[in-house]
Amino acid sequence: MSGTVSKAEGASARRDGVLRIGTRGSALAVAQTTAVAESIARATGLDIELVTVTTHGDTSRESLSELGGTGVFATALREALLADECDLLVHSLKDLPTAQAPGLVIGAVPKRADARDALCARDGLTLETLPEGATVGTGSPRRVAQLKSVRPDLEVVDIRGNVDTRLGRVAEGDLDAVVLAAAGLGRLGRLDAVTDFFALSQVPTAPGQGALALEVRAGEETGRGDVARALKAVDHATTHACATAERAVLAGLEAGCAAPIGASALVDDGLLFLTATVYRPDGSERLTASHAATPDSFGAADLDEAARDVGARVVAELLGAGAADLAPLGSA
Template structure:
């Protein structure tokens, strides 16, 4: 089903500065692909539960689906036609009736180290206060530096940068992509190693979500980036196998070289004391079934990591205790 040229394409988005910047990029791209003026591709701002709750970690209140739930309800109800999400916020399973229609070209997938006092992660002194809301970043930081004191950091990017600048933390960790999209890349002191800080599945990518059956519009094909979509299929396959959420420290990242895809995925204990990792390749990235093959590779590697970790599951209370007193 294609959208009629005269019909407005309503884009649902969170109200944060980053979400509006990302959705604005997609608004202009859709308008260009359809030959429409921007007023025919309006942004519909939706406040999500995840936006309203700023004083607790997401794992305490229901996980990262809290950033997508209200927007997906609006899509299902017909109040919007398209939803724009940060891919790393999108749960592994799509709600019935919805689908990821397109994945634009990915931004920088690395994590960024930000500090007014220290030039790099390795330069942090013993016992330094490191701000993050991510269990993955916490675990990876502690795997390298168990002496660090991890402190909760929620809020929009400007709020987080301000709190660091005012001395509440010795350093903070954020996604490089968000800083780039907001024009705040000057705050980055170091782009962290993709090996030491393996990104969250889908980090740096956007998800364009539609109702099922509305994915063959001209703009969908124009915005979809096949290689990014292939990498994301592999990473989300691993996430599915690892039950990736805000309750588990999971990383997955795919790269390309010499005609193949290389996927690395891992799971960590919240205190960083244990780390399980596997890597594998997909040979023919141009095959007709390459995306299905990438997803299967992710599921296989994720399953192997899950088996390596065994029954070492972590309760919510253990996670909370670790975040309070690393």
């Protein structure tokens, strides 16, 4: 049995057999929320309504650093959930502050998409072949530092806007290239714009990049209710553990979502590996730490415990090496 997915005209009252999922209204947010909704509908038979919520991050033209980090995208969504205007939220995990919101929990993390960053440049250019002084657009302090560390000659331009707006600046000749998340491009069917993928081993991305988080009211993640059924249907234990490990770095460093920090975790051959790098904002210096943990089994609880353990060890090494003096880490 499978349910249906529809868009609600404003918030509707809760009805049995119908799950209301809150989302931002951008094309990317709606696309990734719809994909989650369809998976839940197929697995549970629930009917799904998408409830669109406008956030301050969607309406402001300020840079992410001026706005105070990507947590600005989460506040209005969380208020809607707490007001019972929806039953579940879908966030881009990299946009979610590490501090748990009172009364809410992350109940599930679906299987991750491509975590890499991608260059979208004119004339098929790569990061290596961009001409000296080329203009590259990004709104991420981490990406600025990483670009400068490899190509200090580039002119990095602070930009905002949705994926189409950013790609349009390259097509119109305003910029030579932009850096975007491969996962977002894939979800929008725009991978054709990519001219260069950055290897995670060389360019670690934002903690949680490529993954989604399903946030619910505390207590509803357990039991046999519709919300708990939906979470169980889409949670991917390995992705959940990797995201937990990466986000433990941000939390341990007391860093904001927009801090110049990259982290990448993976599970391979029974080991959970985590590598994290803190950059000086101008890309002139960086610190890297890597550790591994061995979960007793692949049960969700053991993976979660291993993720937090390896995250704490990476944080301890970075702080011991002077990470707090290298970059402004901000607030988580």
